[in-house]
Amino acid sequence: MKKLFSTGSLVFLLVAGAAAADVVWMDTLDLSLMRQGWGSAQTNRAMRGGPLKLAGKEYERGVGTHATSTFWIDLSSGAENFLATVGVDEAANGPATVVFRVTVDGHKKFDSGVMKTGTPPKSVDVDLKGAKTLLLQVLDGGDGVGFDHADWAEARIMTSGRAPVAVAVPVEEKVVLTPKPGPQPRLNGPTIYGCRPGNPFLYRIPAQGVRPMKFTLSGLPAGLKVDERTGVISGKNPSTGTYTVTIRAKNSHGTDTRTLRIVSGETLSLTPSMGWNHWYAHYDRVTDQMMREAADLMISSGMADVGYSYVNIDDCWMNAPKHGDQKRVGPLRDDQGRIIPNQYFPDMRGLADYIHGKGLKAGLYTSPGTLTCGGFGGAYQHEAIDARTFAEWGFDFLKYDWCSYGHIAEGGDPKATNIPTWGKGAPTLEGYQYPYRLMGGLLRQQPRDILLNHCQYGMGDVWEWGAAVGGQSWRTAGDLGFELDRIFDVALKNSEHRAWSGPGSWNDPDYIQIGWIGNARGGGLPEPCPLTGNEQYAYMSLWALMASPIFFSGDMTHLDEFTLNVLCNPEVIEVNQDALGQCGSVSHINEQLFVMVKDLEDGGKAVGLFNRGDFPSEVRASWSLVGCSGSQVVRDLWRQKNLGTFETEFKATVPRHGVALVKIQPATAGTAKRR
Secondary structure, rough: EEEEEEEOEEEEEOOOOOOOEEEEEHHHHHHHOOOEOOOOOOOOOOOOOEEEEOOEEEEEEEEEEEEEEEEEEOOOOOOEEEEEEEOOOOHOOOOOEEEEEEOOHHHHHHHEEEEEHHHHEEEEEEEEOOOOOEEEEEOOOOOOOOOOOEEEEEEEEEEOOOOOOOOOOOOOOHHHHHHHOOOOOEEEOEEEEOOOOEEEEEEEOOOOOOOOOOEEOOOOOEEEEOOOOOOEEEEEEOOOOEEEEEEEEEEOOOEEEEEEEEEEEEOOOOOOOOEOHHHHHHHHHHOOHHHHHHHHHHHHHHOOOHOOOEEOOOOEEOOOOOOHHHHHHHEEOOOOOOEEEEEOOHHHHHHHHHOOOOOEEEEEEEOOOOOOOOEEOOOOOOHHOOOOOOOOOOEEEEEEEOOOOHHHHOOOOOOOOOOOOOOOOOOOHHHHHHHHHHHHHHHOOOOOOEEEEEEEEOOOOOOOOOOOOOOOEEEEEHHHHHOOOHHHHHHHHHHHHHHHHHOEEEEEEOEEEEOOEEEOOOOOOOOOOOOOOHHHHHHHHHHHHHOOEEEEEEHHHHHHHHHHHHOOHHHHHHHHHOOOOOOOOOOOOOOOOEEEEEEOOOOOOEEEEEEEEOEEEEEEEHHHHHHHOOOEEEEEEEOOEEEEEEEOOEEEOOOOEEEEEEEEEHHOOOOOOOO
8 A cells, every 4th residue: 555645845755664765955944054164055056156076077967065064964873874976066166175974863874985176076875774863074185175165066965763953963952161350459460571771661560459559569660650459561671671560459359469570671561462452353444442442341351450451453454545435435534645544534543542542552453565455555665654653553463464564575576676476476485474574573662652553364375484584473374354264273283383382482373352343244234153162262272372462353242151251261361361471282192082282380280171073972082092190180271160180181171162171180289279
């Protein structure tokens, strides 16, 4: 006996009481739930809009995607197998390298290995009987996501039960791990601070606890004074030397004491800089009012109390030759050659003074090219006057973004003289260095300490020479906003350059983008970031362990309890600000699990146990791997509590895309909670 009946979009054929398998095509599922590194998933089309095409054969059905991508499917009951043909789409138009992976209930069932442009397609046939979840991934092959156009051709699930459905990334509750600060004083921030003799000094002592609070200092060098109420130290940088200052903070609930070494000499940024940058929240909508509001919120939110100090304007504060907002359009320079801010920034000196009035520092942005990335006025052939102007306005930080300088470096300006170019040939190291050497020297001549960030995306192995041409930090890769799903990959690549990281010299993998951020591709209005809670903990832990600059680049007006708990854990920040300045070393346990170990000035070690896989896994850190022996006290830094004494190893079950961040110290050192 045969009988037809329908449920939803599926039609089942019952034959003698047995259910015949039906087909559910992948392209009929909700592809909006597929997360990928570029663009959006295409139904029955390749990423460039043409037909799905592998090895000369066109496929009528399937999904075009781009590395890195993940797609979760709830199988319910009755799923039998998953079938597909996979490969790099012929329209990729470049050196693609991808890996297709199929995971069932946490177990890898298919791995294509690295497939490149021209690699013959591979067939997929994965048993799903009794399974609950199916995870389809396209990875980047280990060399970035450029040209990684991937096709799941004829992808389908055979089922005799309820229709499978696509689901979002597995739901994870965002659990606040960082304990709230107590009422008593807790002094935070670095234990060392660098400055150059004779320049203005400004430092706000980071301290948590109930205010009012009184700050008293001993050993403060001549020329400096402290505001006992706010803890802001100001004055004139002392003469060359190291000065050990004892800081004491007192309120009605108690006292705290710690030392700060002020090192007056040639090296700035003895610990990684920390602050806020407007870019990933406000893009070309930035205004003077937004910057002042951010400074206010840095104080009121408690961010300044754990060490955030820079309030940095990114692109779009100048005039542009053309823009959709006419208040941002106008002449780029005045008749003296000085850069002209747009109408949203009527008083740059007043803005810097406002930020300084809170004990914070002000940062600015420009490009060595004719225009910035956003199409606003750049510094080309006006470098000297711009450096003087920025100093006169009172700015303390400059992000110098390559952008349109590439055209000049390639010989695009026939009027350029004395500028190393490489025409149409191979880039030269001198050509990469020139604009940064020029601006670095000019900033060094100014009568104030101005940090220089080389924003040129790692070209020419900038980490090897960035400090020598006047920088204190340098981007090691592209904009992280375009690849937030690759945080682990970006961090692991950045850590490969650890030999060039240290006091005054920091590898910068870009900003912390959590809370509310805009879409980097469209410059959209801020909305909740796509990262899970565990991913955000891993993100902050990686930046702390790598001794990378920590600049939050979300909307300061949408700071919630969870975001602040990630940004403002003082024990995690102490790892980042440790005076040794070491970038942690990485030990890979397998493809998904790794451990990062960072030596600390007090003899302890900060250790991150990371799981970049999509299912919880146990991660072990043996003492031989960590580089210690004997009884060790282990402290959970996110939860700020001691976990006990361990003899040979520490292990933890780490959630999907998560971390266990601990500090390990010999038991003989006691179980002190800090310093």
